[in-house]
Amino acid sequence: MSKLQEVAAAVEKGKSKIVAGLVEEALAEGSSAVEILNSMIDAMSVVGEKFQRNEIFVPEMLVAARAMKKGVEPLKPLLADAGAPKAGKVIIGTVAGDLHDIGKNLVAMMIESAGFEVIDLGVDVPAEKFVEAVENDPEVNIVAVSALLTTTMPSMKTVVEALNASPARSRFKIMVGGAPITQEFCDEIGADYYTTDAASAAQKAKEIA
Numbered sequence: 001m002s003k004l005q006e007v008a009a010a011v012e013k014g015k016s017k018i019v020a021g022l023v024e025e026a027l028a029e030g031s032s033a034v035e036i037l038n039s040m041i042d043a044m045s046v047v048g049e050k051f052q053r054n055e056i057f058v059p060e061m062l063v064a065a066r067a068m069k070k071g072v073e074p075l076k077p078l079l080a081d082a083g084a085p086k087a088g089k090v091i092i093g094t095v096a097g098d099l100h101d102i103g104k105n106l107v108a109m110m111i112e113s114a115g116f117e118v119i120d121l122g123v124d125v126p127a128e129k130f131v132e133a134v135e136n137d138p139e140v141n142i143v144a145v146s147a148l149l150t151t152t153m154p155s156m157k158t159v160v161e162a163l164n165a166s167p168a169r170s171r172f173k174i175m176v177g178g179a180p181i182t183q184e185f186c187d188e189i190g191a192d193y194y195t196t197d198a199a200s201a202a203q204k205a206k207e208i209a
């Protein structure tokens with residue numbers, strides 16, 4: 001088994017205690033931070049597929065998520081684009097009713113790495129909190145909204161509608177993303193930009209800031 005496969009297996013099995021060490025070893029063996037990150041993202045997809053087939057349940061998903069978080073830690077400084085000029089200020093959060101934060105955290109990390117200051121509102125964030133955060137900070141130029149469940153897509157719509165009604169609307173752009181989100185849905189709810197993954201979200205943020 002290659003080191004990358006060992007990292008993926010550790011995430012899949014939720015082995016939080018060993019995953020960071022394996023990531024360090026993979027780096028020492030020459031794997032890039034992006035390769036290692038992708039192996040962990042693939043592992044989470046496998047976890048999701050097993051959950052869908054009822055082969056594993058929520059507790060197993062949770063431990064896999066914890067393991068992935070541990071594995072991402074040593075990669076953070078390597079993915080950071082040190083010395084990039086301050087590109088702007090971004091508010092990010094996962095919508096109300098949704099507790100998934102791995103993807104949102106990766107998006108936050110990549111956007112931060114692209115030179116932005118990031119204010120992370122966390123998970124299960126109601127629309128009012130997004131609005132309050134952007135209205136209270138005139139430096140914010142992007143609001144990034146994540147949703148991972150089809151059942152929380154309506155919450156994303158609520159957030160975007162509330163942001164669109166804000167008197168501060170002209171000074172910020174709204175970016176949306178997450179597994180069930182599409183360009184069509186982005187257009188339908190009146191958000192500005194949809195991106196599929198953390199790297200393209202950071203790229204888009206740089207383009208529009």
Ligand code: B1M
Pocket residue numbers: 041044045046047048049051052058059061062064065097098099100101102103104106107144145146147148149150151175176177178179180195196197198199201
């Ligand atoms: Co949940 N879960 N989960 N879960 N979970 C999914 C999403 C699911 C697809 C699993 C499945 O059935 N195959 C399914 C959703 C089905 C659907 O809606 N159609 C599901 C379900 C059903 C549930 C529960 C309802 C289960 C239950 O209780 N019966 C429950 C809901 C809880 C809630 O939120 N209210 C639940 C709970 C959980 C845990 C808490 C156990 C845990 C989350 C832990 C955590 O995040 N801290 C969990 C996990 C781990 C998953 C899976 C396995 C992995 C998610 C993940 O982290 N992926 C997931 C299956 C899967 O995704 N394959 C699943 C890795 C991550 C890097 O990818 O989050 O997609 P992702 O982020 C990507 C892109 O989406 C994008 O960039 C990221 C990185 O490239 N992106 C953006 C994300 N946000 C973006 C924002 C942007 C741009 C891009 O711009 C602003």
